Amino acid sequence: MTEARDALMVGRTSDGRLVQRPISPHLQIYKWPISMAGSILHRATGIALSVGTLLLVWFLVAAASSDRAYANVSGFIHSFIGVILLLGWIAALWYHFFAGIRHLAWDVGYGFSKPDTDRNTYIILGATGVFTLVTWIVLFTRL
């Protein structure tokens, strides 16, 4: 083998032989624990929010450009697809926000145990639900 990545998975037995160390089974082998769903969701919402920045840039550039450009972006936000996307991005924003705070807590060493991780995932989902609903209501009474 010539890949450093593969070479790192080679170990030595006690009698000195080189062996390929076992690797853990792939994703689909596992039953989905809630912590795994929560982790995948953090990445998924991050990607969704990256796409969502397009709307922010479009909005700012249109507002800085002309009335016509602004009418275009306004029309999109008020369209059916625009509203659905906005609802989704608001939910994604709150999930990524709360799960991100947990990542920072992990970075300083808090909440690593299995019961903590599971409980915190439910707290994050609950907080996301509440904040998302409130934001939806406040925002859409103004649109």
Next chain:
Amino acid sequence: MSETAKASAIKNATGPRVEVMRTQLGRVRGLGAARHGTEAWWAERLTSLALIPLTLWFVYAAQHFAGHPRADVAHWIASPVNATLMLALVIATFYHMQLGLQVVIEDYIHREPARVASLLANKAVAFLLGLAAVIATLKLAFTG
């Protein structure tokens, strides 16, 4: 087992053949995936920390321009405090986005040409989008 027998057992053993000269130490000494030690990791944490208050402010602020005419948006961003926070939000957001997407690309795209191309495209797109948002905000701040 004698030393010679042991050496010959090791030599004749069938197992993986490693032809790469790379130690664990070499790997951690700033020779990781992007050839930068912990810089990207730290910057991602730093921007996420900044984005906590900025996101709360932005969601609160969104009600000042959601559904409002262009003149209102321009007037709102023209306030120096709003312009400052908007610029901070935009810069932190696009920096954070670029770092996050880079990790995703490094995780899933392994073929060398595709990997390098998508890493460069990610940097270019994040930079241009961020720059466009900064220019638009500055224009509104100065003329709004």
